[in-house]
Amino acid sequence: MEATIVSFRRGRKTQTMNQMILKADSANSKEDAEKLVGKSVKWQSPSKDKKVLSGKISAAHGGKGAVRAIFETGMPGQSLGTKADIE
Numbered sequence: 001m002e003a004t005i006v007s008f009r010r011g012r013k014t015q016t017m018n019q020m021i022l023k024a025d026s027a028n029s030k031e032d033a034e035k036l037v038g039k040s041v042k043w044q045s046p047s048k049d050k051k052v053l054s055g056k057i058s059a060a061h062g063g064k065g066a067v068r069a070i071f072e073t074g075m076p077g078q079s080l081g082t083k084a085d086i087e
Helices: 030-034
Strands: 002-010 015-024 040-044 052-061 066-071 083-086
Touching: 002 066, 015 052, 015 083, 030 052, 040 066
Parallel strands: none
Antiparallel strands: 002 015, 002 083, 015 066, 040 052, 040 083, 052 066
């Protein structure tokens, strides 16, 4: 299943670099998003070395099917708007 990386998890003056908000393609409600909690997420960088960063879905975010994922390291800004794989 694919998801689009929408944003960093952030507050008014801070942003958490290893936590991202994802919008799953198949999830359209909070109930659908809660079924994804605990699954793993992988994002492949578009650079030459094709580095793969992995994480885990930790919670639903909002009421329209978005989820929050915690990655092992900080995510680059170029990851915004790209696709990630949910397994």
